[in-house]
Amino acid sequence: xxxxxxxxxxxxxxxxxxxxxxxxxxxxxxxxxxxxxxxxxxxxxxxxxxxxxxxxxxxxxxxxxxxxxxxxxxxxxxxxxxxxxxxxxxxxxxxxxxxxxxxxxxxxxxxxxxxxxxxxxxxxxxxxxxxxxxxxxxxxxxxxxxxxxxxxxxxxxxxxxxxxxxxxxxxxxxxxxxxxxxxxxxxxxxxxxxxxxxxxxxxxxxxxxxxxxxxxxxxxxxxxxxxxxxxxxxxxxxxxxxxxxxxxxxxxxxxxxxxxxxxxxxxxxxxxxxxxxxxxxxxxxxxxxxxxxxxxxxxxxxxxxxxxxxxxxxxxxxxxxxxxxxxxxxxxxxxxxxxxxxxxxxxxxxxxxxxxxxxxxxxxxxxxxxxxxx
Amino acid sequence: xxxxxxxxxxxxxxxxxxxxxxxxxxxxxxxxxxxxxxxxxxxxxxxxxxxxxxxxxxxxxxxxxxxxxxxxxxxxxxxxxxxxxxxxxxxxxxxxxxxxxxxxxxxxxxxxxxxxxxxxxxxxxxxxxxxxxxxxxxxxxxxxxxxxxxxxxxxxxxxxxxxxxxxxxxxxxxxxxxxxxxxxxxxxxxxxxxxxxxxxxxxxxxxxxxxxxxxxxxxxxxxxxxxxxxxxxxxxxxxxxxxxxxxxxxxxxxxxxxxxx
Numbered sequence: 001x002x003x004x005x006x007x008x009x010x011x012x013x014x015x016x017x018x019x020x021x022x023x024x025x026x027x028x029x030x031x032x033x034x035x036x037x038x039x040x041x042x043x044x045x046x047x048x049x050x051x052x053x054x055x056x057x058x059x060x061x062x063x064x065x066x067x068x069x070x071x072x073x074x075x076x077x078x079x080x081x082x083x084x085x086x087x088x089x090x091x092x093x094x095x096x097x098x099x100x101x102x103x104x105x106x107x108x109x110x111x112x113x114x115x116x117x118x119x120x121x122x123x124x125x126x127x128x129x130x131x132x133x134x135x136x137x138x139x140x141x142x143x144x145x146x147x148x149x150x151x152x153x154x155x156x157x158x159x160x161x162x163x164x165x166x167x168x169x170x171x172x173x174x175x176x177x178x179x180x181x182x183x184x185x186x187x188x189x190x191x192x193x194x195x196x197x198x199x200x201x202x203x204x205x206x207x208x209x210x211x212x213x214x215x216x217x218x219x220x221x222x223x224x225x226x227x228x229x230x231x232x233x234x235x236x237x238x239x240x241x242x243x244x245x246x247x248x249x250x251x252x253x254x255x256x257x258x259x260x261x262x263x264x265x266x267x268x269x270x271x272x273x274x275x276x277x278x279x280x281x282x283x284x285x286x287x288x289x290x291x292x293x294x295x296x297x298x299x300x301x302x303x304x305x306x307x308x309x310x311x312x313x314x315x316x317x318x319x320x321x322x323x324x325x326x327x328x329x330x331x332x333x334x335x336x337x338x339x340x341x342x343x344x345x346x347x348x349x350x351x352x353x354x355x356x357x358x359x360x361x362x363x364x365x366x367x368x369x370x371x372x373x374x
Numbered sequence: 375x376x377x378x379x380x381x382x383x384x385x386x387x388x389x390x391x392x393x394x395x396x397x398x399x400x401x402x403x404x405x406x407x408x409x410x411x412x413x414x415x416x417x418x419x420x421x422x423x424x425x426x427x428x429x430x431x432x433x434x435x436x437x438x439x440x441x442x443x444x445x446x447x448x449x450x451x452x453x454x455x456x457x458x459x460x461x462x463x464x465x466x467x468x469x470x471x472x473x474x475x476x477x478x479x480x481x482x483x484x485x486x487x488x489x490x491x492x493x494x495x496x497x498x499x500x501x502x503x504x505x506x507x508x509x510x511x512x513x514x515x516x517x518x519x520x521x522x523x524x525x526x527x528x529x530x531x532x533x534x535x536x537x538x539x540x541x542x543x544x545x546x547x548x549x550x551x552x553x554x555x556x557x558x559x560x561x562x563x564x565x566x567x568x569x570x571x572x573x574x575x576x577x578x579x580x581x582x583x584x585x586x587x588x589x590x591x592x593x594x595x596x597x598x599x600x601x602x603x604x605x606x607x608x609x610x611x612x613x614x615x616x617x618x619x620x621x622x623x624x625x626x627x628x629x630x631x632x633x634x635x
Contacts, residue, residue: 122463123464126461126463127463128463252482253482255482256477256480256482259474259477260474260477262462262463262464262466263460263462263471263474263526264457264460264461264462266421266426266455266457267455267457267460269426269446270424270425270426270450270453270454270455271450271474271475271477271478271530272445272446272447272449272450272451272477272478273446273477274446312464312465316466316467316470317464317465317466317470318470320482320483
């Protein structure tokens with residue numbers, strides 16, 4: 001009868017207008033896109049790693065065909081029935097099985113271990129520039145390994161790794177003490193602390209080497225200290241590989257803690273994370289991985305910086321994805337960098353650490369700029 | 375029934391006594407305001423109430439159970455805290471931030487369940503952050519970061535929420551939105567506030583801290599008075615009951631004495 005009945009239909013509430021301005025997307029497009037991309041990335045990286053191992057094994061000073069490599073692998077893995085005709089000459093067989101393959105696998109283990117260590121360190125120091133080499137942890141591990149060798153405490157892979165672990169833990173402790181733990185520290189301060197700790201342990205290493213006084217072994221060590229995968233044998237490969245794989249898997253169990261640390265220790269604790277326990281465990285795990293890597297191949301730098309940052313751009317910051325992708329990516333990366341280092345200037349071989357530093361230093365500058373801009 | 379009660383909280387750092395024999399109680403569904411000047415111990419008290427710091431003496435009891443008797447996970451499912459300001463070093467999105475609130479409900483490799491999704495959606499909607507879900511942390515304003523943190527805490531589906539000056543970086547509309555939200559949700563809220571008028575309007579009860587001790591406690595209209603503002607803040611004020619809201623409303627006249635004294 002009256003106009004009143006029609007009024008409610010016409011009325012627009014200010015609050016409704018507000019909501020219409022920002023219609024909420026039905027499902028998080030970026031979140032699910034990230035998840036999908038992450039799944040694809042893991043599959044691609046895993047296939048890429050297998051292909052890299054197989055391909056890189058036949059790159060080198062002596063040219064060996066892909067078929068031969070395949071035949072040798074098949075035979076040594078006890079799968080001879082699958083390819084009864086494959087039979088490489090014994091010399092080639094030995095080159096591939098005793099030298100190339102362990103070297104490629106070591107590159108994979110070391111690359112993966114250092115990349116995971118970098119990702120974990122960036123979370124537990126709450127700093128994007130943290131990395132085993134830059135923080136001086138690798139340097140401490142070198143000192144430990146050299147000390148064990150020179151002091152004659154043993155020369156096997158196990159005692160070498162133990163010495164490296166002791167050195168890594170001490171260096172790590174010093175770094176954390178100097179950075180002061182808690183807040184997001186000034187990136188420059190972290191870098192300077194790393195320089196300080198690394199220089200100190202390098203000096204100790206040099207001192208130990210000088211006291212030993214044997215020119216030949218000094219030269220050998222110096223080459224090793226630059227980071228080299230040359231002379232890889234099965235024993236150190238298996239030790240480093242299993243230590244790194246085990247530690248990386250345990251790190252993965254801490255993924256929720258690593259995610260929560262982005263918001264600080266208190267917020268992480270309020271989310272039910274056992275902060276102190278997680279930090280100490282992760283510190284020991286990264287020290288173990290770094291020590292295993294350094295004992296097997298010397299101090300190779302920047303992988304822990306390069307790889308996790310590239311992976312974050314690809315798949316986001318969540319550690320459930322970041323850690324496996326960093327492991328695979330780091331492995332692929334170092335396998336190829338090493339293949340390049342040993343074949344590009346053949347017959348001369350460049351220490352692989354030199355190549356990673358050439359690639360890593362610009363990346364470091366980029367991350368530093370981004371971090372400082374915040 | 376979700377009552378958070380603290381009794382005889384004393385907390386000393388070095389030679390400095392931060393909190394001295396503080397007792398309070400936040401009843402089910404109530405909003406309890408913690409007031410007091412800078413350095414009165416508000417933040418420390420909130421951290422102790424949330425179980426992030428252990429008091430030297432005294433206990434915090436949640437529904438009859440001491441906080442220290444709960445597992446970390448149980449506590450995280452019951453009680454959430456929003457801290458004053460946060461430095462975040464990773465470039466997480468708003469949605470990832472809020473999803474973090476489900477940490478106490480998920481195993482390391484569990485995918486998000488329907489409960490988790492619902493809680494995250496509710497939190498995003500309630501804080502007005504749903505439209506911003508894909509934005510990365512670094513692009514958020516201070517107020518948006520604060521709302522994202524609040525959403526993260528709401529996603530924990532807590533029965534008690536502790537907030538340290540959540541209205542700090544917010545413009546007036548979101549200050550009111552957040553405080554109204556806390557009143558609507560059935561949670562018990564303990565909230566540190568600077569703004570006496572907001573406290574008077576939205577808190578069921580207030581506790582006023584001064585030099586680490588409880589100076590006054592009770593209903594806002596009983597506590598927020600001109601003599602108290604003079605004593606605690608050193609400010610001469612007139613407090614009237616607002617003709618529009620009925621809440622005690624202070625008009626500040628002048629600093630009664632120099633703050634530097």
